[in-house]
Amino acid sequence: MNLKELATLLGLSPTTVSRALNGYPEVNEATRARVAVAAQAHNYQPSMRAIRLATGRAMAVGHVIPVANRHEIVNPVFADFIAGAGETYSRNGYDLLLSVVPDADEEKTYRNLKLKGTVDGVIVHGPRLNDSRIALLRDIGLPFVVHGRATGTDLPYSWLDVNNRRAFRGVTDHLLDLGHRRIALINGLEFMDFAIRRRAGYVEALKDRGISADPDLMSSGEMTENAGYRAAQRLLDLPDPPTAILCASMVSGMGARRAAEATGRQIGRDLSIVIFDDDLSYMRNGEDTPIFTAARSSVHEAGKLVAEMLLEIIADPAAPPRQRLLEADLVIGQTSGPAPEIAPRLSTGADH
Numbered sequence: 001m002n003l004k005e006l007a008t009l010l011g012l013s014p015t016t017v018s019r020a021l022n023g024y025p026e027v028n029e030a031t032r033a034r035v036a037v038a039a040q041a042h043n044y045q046p047s048m049r050a051i052r053l054a055t056g057r058a059m060a061v062g063h064v065i066p067v068a069n070r071h072e073i074v075n076p077v078f079a080d081f082i083a084g085a086g087e088t089y090s091r092n093g094y095d096l097l098l099s100v101v102p103d104a105d106e107e108k109t110y111r112n113l114k115l116k117g118t119v120d121g122v123i124v125h126g127p128r129l130n131d132s133r134i135a136l137l138r139d140i141g142l143p144f145v146v147h148g149r150a151t152g153t154d155l156p157y158s159w160l161d162v163n164n165r166r167a168f169r170g171v172t173d174h175l176l177d178l179g180h181r182r183i184a185l186i187n188g189l190e191f192m193d194f195a196i197r198r199r200a201g202y203v204e205a206l207k208d209r210g211i212s213a214d215p216d217l218m219s220s221g222e223m224t225e226n227a228g229y230r231a232a233q234r235l236l237d238l239p240d241p242p243t244a245i246l247c248a249s250m251v252s253g254m255g256a257r258r259a260a261e262a263t264g265r266q267i268g269r270d271l272s273i274v275i276f277d278d279d280l281s282y283m284r285n286g287e288d289t290p291i292f293t294a295a296r297s298s299v300h301e302a303g304k305l306v307a308e309m310l311l312e313i314i315a316d317p318a319a320p321p322r323q324r325l326l327e328a329d330l331v332i333g334q335t336s337g338p339a340p341e342i343a344p345r346l347s348t349g350a351d352h
Helices: 003-010 014-021 029-041 048-055 076-091 103-116 132-140 164-177 193-208 225-236 250-262 299-315
Strands: 060-066 095-101 121-124 144-147 159-162 183-187 218-220 244-247 272-277 293-296 323-326 329-331
Touching: 003 014, 003 029, 014 029, 060 076, 060 103, 060 299, 076 095, 076 299, 095 103, 103 132, 121 132, 121 299, 132 144, 144 299, 159 164, 159 299, 164 183, 164 193, 164 244, 164 272, 164 293, 164 329, 183 193, 183 225, 193 218, 218 225, 225 244, 225 250, 244 250, 250 272, 299 323
Parallel strands: 060 095, 060 121, 121 144, 144 159, 159 323, 183 218, 183 244, 244 272, 272 293
Antiparallel strands: 293 329
């Protein structure tokens, strides 16, 4: 059965049937329910071409990745987010369009997507301080949702974020409760919103215990294993090294663990390491028992939720911005323990 036959059976126009099946708000609930029951009873599978013609939609969502951030493509966090979003797109008949472009062409790419009608909306990744993409997308009228928030942006916009500030305040409090006072931070790039908020939570927790944040104990950079290793190597070679390290991701935490073990430190006894765990499908933090103590939030689930928010906005563009803040869970693993009485200063090999 095709769209026209289903519409004739119901005594409705093909446009009304298509809009009912695709969640348009102008179709009343009684009509939407009647169409859904008939479609299921007659095993109607909508033609994507027919949907595009009837609704004027591209039935696609865009993800624009600047070349400078091309590491995002192989980053397991990005992959899990896309997998979650893809589930939502597939369930709703949408395609995903991924554009990897030079930094200088990012604005032009968004404008072209709107001008050509290639996508019905976009998801914005890696929000930055005073992110100009938000004003741009509002100006050109391309529906969007930001995965994260943009510090310094006053315009209303739709976003979904994890409470990074509270998460890092919580894991810092956990280490303080264990007696640690020399707590280091290996953060992400601090022009990125999530990293700004994570540092804020860490600093606030220290301040509340009367501890001043030590610049020597803080670093920021790409969240790679090698960057985590190099940062931890520097920290552990300080005259007064930390007894605990907070890492912005499991990947950088793995690097920090490698650096610590190279000095003969026992993780959880001589040095505690706590991470942010995105609960990745292909890089699990242990099985039944977590390996790393962590603030945990599923980026796969975030992908599903952000995609759902965007499809709601596409269906009802006049609705006010949607905003949702997720909380991370503290999971206790094997990498945190009471602060040692004296932090060992062991050679990292850097002196040879």
